[in-house]
Amino acid sequence: MEAFLDGKSLPVPRPTLACALSVGVEAARSSGRIIIEVRADGAVLGDDTLASPSDGPASFARLDLQSADPRALVRVTLGDAIDALRGLVGEQVRLAELVHTDQLQLAAGGLQDVFQTWHTVKDVVARSGALLDIELSDLDVGSEFGTVGEASNRLLVYLRGVKGSLEREDWSALADILEVNLSEEAQRWEGLLTALSEHVSRMPAQRA
Numbered sequence: 001m002e003a004f005l006d007g008k009s010l011p012v013p014r015p016t017l018a019c020a021l022s023v024g025v026e027a028a029r030s031s032g033r034i035i036i037e038v039r040a041d042g043a044v045l046g047d048d049t050l051a052s053p054s055d056g057p058a059s060f061a062r063l064d065l066q067s068a069d070p071r072a073l074v075r076v077t078l079g080d081a082i083d084a085l086r087g088l089v090g091e092q093v094r095l096a097e098l099v100h101t102d103q104l105q106l107a108a109g110g111l112q113d114v115f116q117t118w119h120t121v122k123d124v125v126a127r128s129g130a131l132l133d134i135e136l137s138d139l140d141v142g143s144e145f146g147t148v149g150e151a152s153n154r155l156l157v158y159l160r161g162v163k164g165s166l167e168r169e170d171w172s173a174l175a176d177i178l179e180v181n182l183s184e185e186a187q188r189w190e191g192l193l194t195a196l197s198e199h200v201s202r203m204p205a206q207r208a
Contacts, residue, residue: 001058005065017045017063018055024065032205033067034131070131071200078197081124085190088117089183096179099171111162114182118155121189125196132200143195145188155189158182 001015005024012020021038028035038045040060092114098107125148129136137149145151158181165174 001061001063003063003065006067007064010065014055015058016053016055017049017058018053020058020063021050021053021065024067028065028067031067032069034070034073035065036068036073037066039064039066069205071203071205074128074131074200075197077124078128078193078200081121082190082193082197084117084121085186085193088114088186091117092178092183092186096175099175099178102171104171108166111166114178115159115162118159121193122152122155125193128196128200132203136196139196139199141192141195141199143192145192145195148192148196151185151189151192155185158185 001012001020003010003012003020003024005027010020010023010027012023017040021035024038025035038050040058040063042062042064091110095107095110095114098104098110125136137152138147140147158177161177161181162174165171165177
């Protein structure tokens with residue numbers, strides 16, 4: 001079995017997937033990079049296989065590992081989250097209008113998407129911290145909107161307010177939270193994630 005990292009041959013002591021991955025991960029880490037894709041004879045290996053790689057003789061002839069700069073990955077995913085937040089502002093205002101006009105069933109369906117988008121945005125931030133191996137909650141990125149932790153606390157209050165309004169059938173309060181609080185919060189998060197992305201671009205590469 002031959003193993004390659006970004007097209008360069010890897011010296012693998014034993015022809016096993018586990019050994020090749022270990023060597024590849026360490027080689028990538030020494031350059032401040034992470035493995036983002038693994039192919040065996042051209043076929044992409046899934047997460048389940050990579051989570052518990054076999055240490056027995058490989059059944060394939062060639063293993064290709066592709067690496068990337070985690071900072072670049074984080075900036076891409078943060079950019080996607082920022083785009084989602086821009087769309088979220090208009091969507092929350094639209095749902096508020098549906099509530100105002102008593103189109104509650106339509107609004108209820110849209111609320112699921114709103115909660116999912118906010119969940120995705122928070123997940124992107126959490127995964128960004130894991131990729132960079134830093135805690136982002138209290139990181140000061142010079143944003144006027146505070147830290148990720150402070151923003152998360154604000155968001156939690158508003159999302160709980162949405163759920164409480166639904167339980168009480170307080171449609172006026174629900175519309176206000178969507179149209180004012182959550183829409184303003186989406187704009188704050190957009191600014192915060194933009195500042196975070198700029199901060200990441202200035203970070204030095206992490207090397208072992």
